[in-house]
Amino acid sequence: MRILVLGGDGYLGWPTALHLSRRGHDVGVADNFCRRGYDHEMGVDSLVPICQLQKRARRWEEISGLGLELFVGDLTDHRFVEEMLERFRPDAVVHFAEQRSAPYSMIDRRHAVYTQVNNVVGTLNLLYAIASQDRSIHLVKLGTMGEYGYPNIDIEEGFIEITHKGRTDVMPYPKQPGSFYHLSKVHDSHNMIFAAKIWGLRMTDLNQGVVYGQETDETTMDDDLATRFDYDAVFGTVLNRFCVQAVVGHPLTVYGEGGQTRGMLNIKDTLACVELALMHPAEEGEYRVFNQFTESLSVLQMAEMVADAYPGKVRIEHMDDPRVEKEQHYYRAAHTKLLDLGLVPHLLGAGTIHALLAVVDRHRERVNLEAIAPTVEWRKTESTLPTAASRAIH
């Protein structure tokens, strides 16, 4: 298959591109490097050093003999999107190319507007380009489990059967997202349902949980193939951050009570899920949702797992929650569709945590503790990032 990976320079995009390349597909990689730009804006960096895209791609070719076609541009530039599709002629497009941090979207008005415009317009341009050029292209798009929020009933995969006043219908699952970023994904989902209906497009929306881990079978072949590892308060994810805090002897900081429960998955399972979606494409006119996570864990549970797995002494510290969210809530979410397609999950255990701790330990001299303290406050309309002295001007 010819597969175009949008956002292919990012944390998950890059390992996905390598994985699909190794599996024998012709892979194109597109990126505008905004993710690297956010690091510069905030004065932070990936814990694991990463190469420039061109160098990584050359290294991959040297090691595997397999080429990657690179496209540098922005999805909000519709001509770029149209020309890329015309040139590459993909069978499928995997779309990771969105601003993906909730705290980043909550910094202030400008970041909220940027996040929604960037994500919504990029996806609209892509939908129009597919609809006008080749409606058989299968779009595999990254959504998030955070689209659903934390309702008091079970979460289903995208749709729910509702019986109301004696009548029944299957309807989109109601969404209650918790940040302007998560909202942007909800906007995308609604736009995609409509595009499938009017143009007959084929679409899979992967409502992904929180991903942890840094190593995949391909990225570990060479240091130059490594993917990012983020632990800062804006782009880092909670398990990665706990591992960094444990290694440098800092208390594991839990927001509020820590009862916030999230669907989690290993980075290796992300690659497997994307591949399964590609190998079993949606039908013409079908918009389907796979809930892409393997287990539900609370933040406090994860802190305790890291504390137990770490050989040294680890303290867990509760702090005020900068977000507006329930710190204890019901959480039960369906995630059977990918298992039905054959997913064999890597669950979180002491082994996985040891591997993560080892990654952190190799790069412990690069840890910037200032980057860990949360500074973005959901209740305020403006927050200042301490690591970027110049944030006063915007």
Next chain:
Amino acid sequence: MRILVLGGDGYLGWPTALHLSRRGHDVGVADNFCRRGYDHEMGVDSLVPICQLQKRARRWEEISGLGLELFVGDLTDHRFVEEMLERFRPDAVVHFAEQRSAPYSMIDRRHAVYTQVNNVVGTLNLLYAIASQDRSIHLVKLGTMGEYGYPNIDIEEGFIEITHKGRTDVMPYPKQPGSFYHLSKVHDSHNMIFAAKIWGLRMTDLNQGVVYGQETDETTMDDDLATRFDYDAVFGTVLNRFCVQAVVGHPLTVYGEGGQTRGMLNIKDTLACVELALMHPAEEGEYRVFNQFTESLSVLQMAEMVADAYPGKVRIEHMDDPRVEKEQHYYRAAHTKLLDLGLVPHLLGAGTIHALLAVVDRHRERVNLEAIAPTVEWRKTESTLPTAASRAIH
């Protein structure tokens, strides 16, 4: 009360501003005149001639002795929004200032992106300005009944109680909108629910049906106070169009079977509903939805009512539906909240239709039949408006 009417130069914004002014409120009116710009883009015009905003406002002052404070600017310009709120210090904001035509949003990619960015960013800027300046301001925002789509169960007012696998929760009503315009309103609604939650804002979302009529108690005081009357295929609404077709002896054109059922309301009821929402503001942190329409009618029913009311001979013609929509469907939507607050509806009858026909008859020499034929096709990614020769360049 100090009330700021955004989009106060438009079809509904202008009569709303006059109505609130006459009721004794201090009224500000903001507009960027994009609605007049769309007329220029498409080479069409309001059937009833309308004055420039400054002239209308002066005339209103001469007649009523009441001033309107005018603000000229664009909500996507956040400094304009912030400065306007700082200067006017409203108790409430009525927000009509969005691109509001489904066919306009479906012309092509550019119009879809414009509609979503314009509407979503304008509303985001407003939410941030209110949250940072004065969280007690009551935002009354125009949504649309089209947000719900046409499900096979009853439509409720914004939220629905769902029992699922033995548990129960009240959740946002699932939305299935039918154009990129309607989608933009759904995006707004989700953003507003979140803003109420994190910032404690007070918000009323008026999910309005299709409005017909042109005359209100204030606009009929003088020709210079008239509001728009749109009958073209892009901005016109169906009942207005049928009246124009009847008067000029053209068949009434029904899209498909005509079983499409819509919530309808008289322009006078729009003014009454907005006033009721303002007089009974939402609580702090409350996002509430009122379904703002007075009766449900199918397109074919309306055509038949016009044919019956018109003194001359009228033919009804069915044509291919340019939209992707159900031509026969279940439709039952709750609309009790505004009635509970005291709304006394003007229902559609022969009298109302005769008044509408009289408006058309007075301006029949201005009818442009070319503007009536639908040219925007939902199934295509690009449509050409016949009335605008220069549309080739975009």
